[in-house]
Amino acid sequence: MRDQEPAPGHPERRLTTKETAESLGVKPDTVYAYVSRGQLSSRREPGGRGSTFDAKEVEALARRNRRESSGSSGSGGELSVRTRITLIDKDRYYFRGVDATELAARHSYEEIAEWLWTGELRPGITFTAPKAAVAVARRAVDALPEHTGPTDRLRVAAIAAATADPLRFDLSEDAVLGTARILIPTLVAALPPVRRGHRDEGPLAHRLWARLSGRPADEPSLRVLDTALGLLVDHDLAASTLAVRVAASARAHPYAAVSSGLGVLEGPLHGAASGLAHRLLLDVLDQGDAAPVIADELRAGRRIPGLGHRLYPGEDPRARALFALLKELPGAGPALAAARDIVATTARHTPLHANVDLALAVFTVSSGMPSTAGETIFAVARTAGWIAHALEEYGERPLRMRPSGHYVGPRPPQPLPE
Template sequence: MANGLDDVVAAETSLSDVDGLGGHLTIRGHALAQLAGRWSFVQVVRLLLDGFFENLPDDAELAARLGEARVDVFDRVVPALPLLAPLEVYSAMRAGMALLPDGETLTDALRLIAAPAVLTPALLRLRRGEQPVAPYGKADHAADMLRMLNDESVSPELAKPLDTYLVTVCDHGLNASTFATRVVASTQAGLTSSVLAGLGALKGPLHGGAPGPVIEMLDAIAAHGDAAGWLRNEIAQGRRIMGFGHRIYRVRDPRADVLKAVVRKLGGDGETGRRLAFAETIEQTALEVLRIAKPQRSLQTNVEFYTALVLEAAGFPPDAFSNVFAAGRVAGWVAHAREQQTTGRLIRPQSRYVGPVPDLVA
């Protein structure tokens, strides 16, 4: 039996392929580099959902329907958010999404895809003592998310990095949250129940909860002043260097390269530019320290490192990074749930009992 199900094939999928040895990510026949920065998030949503819903509309109509879904989610769920706002922002978002209908239609799917983009800004504003801002259904998805966060119009130049980020994290093989989604979908429980399972798995610090600590690491190194010394001490204490290494990739995470290019476009002469330049210096130092400290392992930069920088530059606090991760990954969860329901069966693996054996009475 493989510990942690390493190398066990649990599903056949047409959605994405992760080549850990080659460092490639394929999404429905397209290399990530062909999509990120070139296709909008809505176009990639359509790519993922194609074949799983009848009469899937074209890109323009799907964008309009996703805008309508944002408005629908706001009207349905935001009135309940003041009761949820005292929770941590991720748990509050998850609780809000649990209020959505548990259906199987395209409308249900688009509500789920819209929900993190609507609920996260609303919750962050409530925590700041501000009123949530209603979505503008005709806006681009990422731009509307930023507009709801700051209550001001957003230029395409500012919205593009977030849109690229959502594309970059939309799907990634049979990771923990996607597998959890497919397990629940295999019971025919409904799309909302399936997505809630994915949300639960994504919260963990070994999965979607990891980008936030990257910011803590950068701040700690800046305060310490000696990057190499700080990193060597962390390794000596047996602590993980956040933003480096990956369960599947044995070379550099291709998503890190995509987001690094995004980060460089965000830079400049101001505070953001200085922060990003500092992070690049830390990246190079960390790679060298890891190479010397752990020569037997290939610990390369992963998506978490540059995720933290992109989302910080976009104005999201670290404790909401997983929310924004979910805003992209939910498209993949919905597609996997539909694929499991249409092509799979109930997922019911076996276990091997290793506990004590009862005495048998003669």
């Protein structure tokens, strides 16, 4: 039964929370999430026990959700999803409307993550994980073969941490935020340390350093690492982020959604690209000249890693921000010179700017890190962005990320195969 029928002088029809949730195909908690975002208005009727909602406003939101779920085509016919998280525009990018490079220059990774999740800055916040969750994740990771890559380790750690969390299926906003603040430090703590005797305390960048380099951490290096984490938090609907949103659309819990993103991230065209740039830099440093190295890459039919980005016709703003810091990093001079040599050599054929993968490679090479370190930094950083997108998707109609296939196979009926 409808909450209130139209009456003379009061033509609008009101719906209960339950009716509103049914109309939108969401949980009642999500209805109030729409209210908090300003997408719905609510009113408590005199003598009523709960909030009511304008039926016309609810129907307008439902129509908008249906349009979004079908995907609006851009110039390339690609899926388009409404989001309030990241905007990429004219060689700059923004987190909730704020320049991302400025955020990363002034705030820690944890503070930027909170901004993405809640729209609020919490100065000085650090993420810590309970010992029980870390112990479960570490045992799972320690059981893997020694040659296991960082993304596999992180994925196993995420799954193990999920098994230790009986509340993982609670998809309310507060519960997901609580999970996020625990999951990210758990992933870092589960990675085997390179440098022994390091205490897992302080900002996340300090704890991550011990998993990447055997050298003692200095303040300039930690600043580069923390800035890199902040710059890489999110980058709109990258392939891994889309996978996370698909999982969240099916109401997978946050650990499973993050695991989906990690699976896609491992591809050489995504999170592993910095490792290719790292090895290229080492080759150039070994040869003392980029020309023969670039020639060998092109002769083998490989594209030169660390150059160009499909979303930035000009300079990648993330690379620009990191290179500015790397110039102040002790010992980074040779790797920076090698990177400039790579850009100048390839510019004779194709004028491409350095991207964030090359900047990450300069950092990892200069810091004595393995070639997989950039992938680890990328994965840890992007986990916060994935959580932000999962949170956003939990507030949408379930299973809206379900495109229809365009069948191009043999037309039925076909005979049964012999």
